[in-house]
Amino acid sequence: EFARTIHGSGADLLRLINDILDLSKIESGTTSIDLQEVPFAQIQDEVERTFDQIAQDKQLDFIIRCDEDLPGTLLTDPTRLQQILKNLLSNAFKFTTEGSVGLHIKTLREHGVAGIAGPAVAFSVTDTGIGIPHDKFNVIFEAFQQADMGTSRKFGGTGLGLAISREIAALLGGEIVVESAVGRGSTFTFYHPLERNVLGTVGARAVAAAGAVEERIVRPLPRTVADDRPHREIEDDRERIEATDRVLMIVEDDVVFARILLGLARDRGFKGLVALSAAAGLALARRFRPDAITLDIGLPDADGWSLLQEFKTDPATTDIPVHVISGAEQWQRALDFGAVTHLKKPVTEEALTQTFDSLLGFVGDGSKNLLLVEDDITQLNAMIRLIESGEIAVTAVRNAAEALEALTQQRFDCVVVDLGLPDLPGHELIAQMRRTVSGASVPIIVYTARDLTRQEERQLAEISEAVIVKDALAPERLLDETRFFLNQVESKLPSHKRTPFDAASSPSPSLAGNRVLIIDDDARNIFALRSALEGCAIEVLSAESGQEGIDLLERTPNVDIALIDIMMPEMDGYETIRRIRANPPFADLPIIALTAKAMRGDRESCIAAGASEYISKPVDIDRLIALLRVWLNR
DSSP states (O other): OTGGGSTTOOHHHHHHHHHHHHHHHHHHTOOEEEOEEEEHHHHHHHHHHHHHHHHHHHTOEEEEEEOTTOOSEEEEOHHHHHHHHHHHHHHHHHTOSSSEEEEEEEEESOOOOTTOOSOEEEEEEEEOSOOOOGGGTTGGGSTTOOSOOSSEESSOOOTTHHHHHHHHHHHTTOEEEEEEETTTEEEEEEEEESOOOOSSSTTOEEEOOTTOSSSOOSSOOOOSOOOOSOOTTSOOSGGGOOTTOOEEEEEOSOHHHHHHHHHHHHHTTOEEEEESSHHHHHHHHHHHOOSEEEEESBOSSSBHHHHHHHHHHSTTTTTSOEEEEESSOOHHHHHHTTOSEEEESSOOHHHHHHHHHHHHHHSSSOOEEEEEEOSOHHHHHHHHHHHOOSSEEEEEESSHHHHHHHHHHSOOSEEEEOSOOSSSOHHHHHHHHHTSTTTSSSOEEEEEOSOOOHHHHHHHHHHOSEEEEOSTTHHHHHHHHHHHHHHHHHHTSOGGGOOOOOGGGSOOOOOTTOEEEEEOSOHHHHHHHHHHHHTTTOEEEEESSHHHHHHHHHHSSOOOEEEEESSEESSOHHHHHHHHHHSGGGTTOOEEEEESOOOTTHHHHHHHHTOSEEEESSOOHHHHHHHHHHHHTO
8 A cells, every 4th residue: 555655666665565564474374485496597697786786886895606516496486585685685785884795605415404404505695894793683683673773873774674584584494594793794694495395396386384484573472372262251242243243352451441341332332352462462353353443551461562563564454443541641652653542541431431432433434523723704614615525524613612612522533723712822722632532642733824933833843743824825735734634534444444535636735846855874765755756746865874964955055845864873863953953054944854763752852853843654655745745835
């Protein structure tokens, strides 16, 4: 789905997306391999074509050696093999600044790899780079990890490369081994079986059995197979679920509280599933694909945040709305991780009732509700005509008291607030909304005619999702923003319950001709963003380090906006933003911070450093385009 939103995307982006999907497929046992007889000369040629120019650009020696006793061909999946080799070589070039990178292909009769019976082919990738401490050998095989976990580090992380390579190696019947010393380089060796027993002829499709991968790399959920049979403490409805039923899954280790939630769900016409652990919750979600999930963060076998991340990265469960229940005030973190709402324990009966009533909106007819707070009757009527449609119902009020009363009476998917209200300043109204159960997580758009100071913009950015200053293009930007947030609500529904929504039909100001600077140390991220932005006729400049970006900005006139990654080597994004802001010509340059951390407090840290806005990775292109329209058409 993400790939289809990026017009003109290329092989690098698709390879990254395929890596992410592969992790989920391997875990669920649905990944397959296509065995073919592949000439070693073909393997060598493809690697050489891919990395020869990179070696020249970095002024590194690139040496490929093939032993003479290699057979003519290897029975393997050529796509999977090249995926491993390219990942290993990409990291070798990334972490090597001088010297050489080499690939040595040889056959071994004795190799010491327990999982391979008989001879093996060893693909050894050696570099003269920074090396890896021995105690970090396991860490580097986890997704998006590095030996140095700080934001200011000399080199970036491994991304998904080593994690997916290790999984694929197991699927091919092999293993990856690392040898390294700090300051002296590293050698990653992929051992591939030379002979294998296959049924049928060459080219037969060998399907990987579930559980074939011995070690789970991606997230720290339990390794035991989840028991998804009914828990005897609670008799839920898993044996009585029909295709037309609305289903709520309750992930909660407190049996008494789980029974209360189950009763509330049944009272509102849901069938209920109960999981008392993270492992059981994941298994049930994949098996039944419920319409909604309530998730307690404090689970006995795993951190609930890990389970929420699993739900949102697994294609089988990513579109299920999740309502987080935790004992701490962590609603921003819950939203950053993809939750729909957050409830703080101890949960009141009123809060639970409102949450379960909101579930009806997410699994009902797909209509969306918007609250509009504006004291000027002419402006109010114009905004209603602009926004209201068959899919969007607008509730209009003219003061803060009516707005707060409306929030207690109805569930809203988005709120638009004018700052100039007669009974309460708009920013104070927003703060009061955020302290209510129904308003804590709803997207809020500020729509004002005031000229805001930079300090006011920062304050509003901390408590709202978007700020629009009324001008000639403001109505179009308001329509963009409201439809984006309402469409986000729609996207949380299961696909068969979504209503048609044509974002392209809404009027929007052109982005053509604007100049955007991207500062990110990962070339794949730059490529993905460049492909998306150039599709809007935006001129894109890019730099792979903070200092390079600052230098490029100083010598390039008329840069309209900057997208800056936070997790960069040597000079992190926070410092890069601060240095840009310290230069008077760029004091008002719009800056959008990008970060993959998605942790509580990230937004505040980015705004404090001088960013205009914050967006987490993986970047939602629709959301990014909406932000660009807001900041580039001010």
